[in-house]
Amino acid sequence: MTDRKTLEGIVNSFYEARGGNDKYGVMSFAGPEITFSMVGSGKMAVAAPRISGPADLEVAVGALIDHWDMSRMTTKRLYVDGDTVIAHRSGVIRHNPTGRDLETEYIDIFTIKDGKIDDITEFVDTLMVAEATGLVTT
Template sequence: MTDRSELESTVQTIYKARQDNDIDALMAFFDPACSFRIVGSDRLGSMTQTVDDSESLRIAMTRFMDNWDFSKLKTTSLHVDGDTVFAHRSGQVRFIPSDVWNNTEFIDKFTFKDGLVVDLAEFIDTLQVAETMGLVKS
């Protein structure tokens, strides 16, 4: 099991790399076989499909950086249970293509092994995201 303060620091550094749009710094924290998913209905298509290899993860993270501005999000709390970190985030996000801002909050669940993220699940308001992206009508 990794030290609690080390895990908390790593998660905050991951968020900093994401905010800075530094894909190489971000990817350095993920195991090559890391599994990533946004938890939600399969009806939302690729948005909620699991990716589980380094190349697919890099593509997914790059798309997030290209389309979503997380600069006004703050980490509200971090909870550590063994090698799992639950991060509660809140604030505003911007969908860059249409310059739409939304107030939101979500939970990220990071699972670590040997200092790297091996699983990341994001619990977000998928309806809000789908409406913002124009996938469903509001």
């Protein structure tokens, strides 16, 4: 099991790369068997499929960076249990295609293995994402 300070450092550095729209920086944290998913309605599955492996993740990270500026998000709290880190984040994200700024918060659950991120499960406001991207209108 990795110590708390190291795990927090990995997650904080990952968010620094993501906030800087640094695709290769984000990818440098990916383990060889990495998986990524957003939890939400099955209707969102088309827009947020489960990603498996670094090659598919690189494509997804590129698309996320193109579509979402997260430079104004901040980490409110990190919780560490074993090799799992739960991150609570909040702030303003920008949907780049529309230029809309949206205030939001979300939770990421990271599983770290051998100093790399093995899994990220993200809990986001899926309605906000669907509205911002035009999947639904309210």
